Amino acid sequence: GEDVEQSLFLSVREGDSSVINCTYTDSSSTYLYWYKQEPGAGLQLLTYIFSNMDMKQDQRLTVLLNKKDKHLSLRIADTQTGDSAIYFCAEMREDGQNFVFGPGTRLSVLP
Amino acid sequence: GAVVSQHPSWVICKSGTSVKIECRSLDFQATTMFWYRQFPKQSLMLMATSNEGSKATYEQGVEKDKFLINHASLTLSTLTVTSAHPEDSSFYICSARDLRQPNSGNTIYFGEGSWLTVV
Numbered sequence: 493g494e495d496v497e498q499s500l501f502l503s504v505r506e507g508d509s510s511v512i513n514c515t516y517t518d519s520s521s522t523y524l525y526w527y528k529q530e531p532g533a534g535l536q537l538l539t540y541i542f543s544n545m546d547m548k549q550d551q552r553l554t555v556l557l558n559k560k561d562k563h564l565s566l567r568i569a570d571t572q573t574g575d576s577a578i579y580f581c582a583e584m585r586e587d588g589q590n591f592v593f594g595p596g597t598r599l600s601v602l603p
Numbered sequence: 604g605a606v607v608s609q610h611p612s613w614v615i616c617k618s619g620t621s622v623k624i625e626c627r628s629l630d631f632q633a634t635t636m637f638w639y640r641q642f643p644k645q646s647l648m649l650m651a652t653s654n655e656g657s658k659a660t661y662e663q664g665v666e667k668d669k670f671l672i673n674h675a676s677l678t679l680s681t682l683t684v685t686s687a688h689p690e691d692s693s694f695y696i697c698s699a700r701d702l703r704q705p706n707s708g709n710t711i712y713f714g715e716g717s718w719l720t721v722v
Contacts, residue, residue, distance in 0.1 A: 525708075532718075533715070533716070534609075534713055534715040535647075535716075580646065580647070591637065591711060592649075596645075
């Protein structure tokens with residue numbers, strides 16, 4: 493996923509908010525996604541946002557999209573130990589076929 | 604949401620043998636499925652796009668003869684790792700595209716993944 497970048501690690505204390513950032517390069521991306529992967533498991537879709545939106549909220553999750561800067565963020569409110577996982581940002585290219593993942597951000601939640 | 608199932612979840616095989624991984628869309632038909640590979644602590648890398656009834660499209664650097672993909676029906680794609688070697692050990696994940704709601708952003712569904720260990 494060299495076209496999608498993320499910081500590799502993030503540590504937060506339980507109860508704090510986590511913000512995971514992502515930058516992408518293709519302005520033709522139609523949708524942007526956040527996936528969660530727990531150790532040894534597959535991918536769990538957390539949320540996604542259409543490229544003409546700038547914010548989407550779903551319970552503890554808030555996605556912000558700055559299309560001008562090609563910047564996407566995922567905020568997790570009241571982070572819990574069960575949120576510890578790797579979070580992947582991904583973009584769907586305009587052709588609807590090409591799905592590009594970032595390197596993943598490993599979130600560690602400290603008690 | 605739609606369900607995609609992979610089998611087996613775990614497989615250990617001897618070096619030089621071949622192993623087949625199945626990807627099934629359980630409640631929808633998928634003309635297109637995707638195969639990814641994930642090395643430990645790394646991201647997912649697209650290996651190939653599997654098209655029902657036609658040849659798969661492989662990404663650059665992926666050996667077609669080593670990773671055989673067959674998409675013989677609208678609900679099943681298989682990935683066969685031929686003459687497996689220890690460096691093929693990895694986590695393989697498939698996804699399938701559900702076109703029942705083409706204007707929805709949520710059209711790609713992932714399988715649970717398959718761990719391959721070649722000894």
